[in-house]
Amino acid sequence: MTGRATSGKVGLYFGSFNPIHLGHLVIANHMVNRADLDEVWMVVTPTSPFKLDDEMISEEQRLQMVRLAVAENSCIYPSDVEFHLPRPNYTANTLRHLRSEHPQIEFSVIIGEDNFDNLHRWEEHEDIISNHRILVYPRRVSSPNIPPKNAPNEGGPTVVGKDQVVVFTEAPMIAISSSYIREAILDKQDIQYLLPDPVISYIGNNHLYERSLP
Numbered sequence: 044m045t046g047r048a049t050s051g052k053v054g055l056y057f058g059s060f061n062p063i064h065l066g067h068l069v070i071a072n073h074m075v076n077r078a079d080l081d082e083v084w085m086v087v088t089p090t091s092p093f094k095l096d097d098e099m100i101s102e103e104q105r106l107q108m109v110r111l112a113v114a115e116n117s118c119i120y121p122s123d124v125e126f127h128l129p130r131p132n133y134t135a136n137t138l139r140h141l142r143s144e145h146p147q148i149e150f151s152v153i154i155g156e157d158n159f160d161n162l163h164r165w166e167e168h169e170d171i172i173s174n175h176r177i178l179v180y181p182r183r184v185s186s187p188n189i190p191p192k193n194a195p196n197e198g199g200p201t202v203v204g205k206d207q208v209v210v211f212t213e214a215p216m217i218a219i220s221s222s223y224i225r226e227a228i229l230d231k232q233d234i235q236y237l238l239p240d241p242v243i244s245y246i247g248n249n250h251l252y253e254r255s256l257p
Contacts, residue, residue: 044106046120050147051081054178055122057134057152059088061099062246063112064224064238066217068119070180073214074153075118078178083153084122085109090131100251102126111241135167138175151176158182159209172209180214228252 046053054074060067063085071083087109089102099105102123109121125132128140134152141150152175154162159179162168171177219237227234229252234243246252 044121044123045145046082046084046122048082048148049145052079052149052151053145054078054080054083054151054153055086055138055141056083057086057088057137057154059099059221060085060105060109061221062105062108062224062238062242062251064219064221064242065236066219068112068239069217070153070214071113071119072116073180073212074178077214078151078210078212080151081118083119085113085119086122086125086137088125088132104249104251108242108245111245112239114241133166135165135170138171142174149176151178153178153180155180155182177209179209179211181212181216225252229254 054071056067056071056074058067067085071085074080075083087102087106106121106123106126113119113121124141125137128137138150138152141148152171154177156179159177162172162177165171224234224237227237228246234246238246
């Protein structure tokens, strides 16, 4: 399951989306409209080398929430590509697979500033930055890795090396997280306006996050 594009420019937004929330959607929509992309694919990660499996509900439930969240957007699509690849899911392996399956598409990787700071820890990170544009959105107020005020404006590339381009974007920052939402549900707090209404309904109907996972 991917988007409609068979050529052009596609941004890949990887995440567990546990659950997907409005912050994720704002970033994805911003990238489509401001980062020279034709589509964004929300790549649901079944397992992450940096997260414990018992932190997450099932991959199919997380995928369904992404489907519901983006159903009315013609430029943002869910992707289950990593469901069908060897695990644990390393981004470099997924990117190689997608480049092979879609040779006419130019893929960019959408990551948060905190993940960019730790990109050197990723498996085969050199391959990632050598073959893809990296679109970085802010996750903190400041960071030593963010370009100074006189750096190129949004959309302007910061060249890291030959064929390596990192673009820092001025995407809106929304200070909510999936962990905050899970805790709020567990504590029976109101989550209205934090997630799309269809996702809230899906969570409620399936009694997700209402108790701590073992």
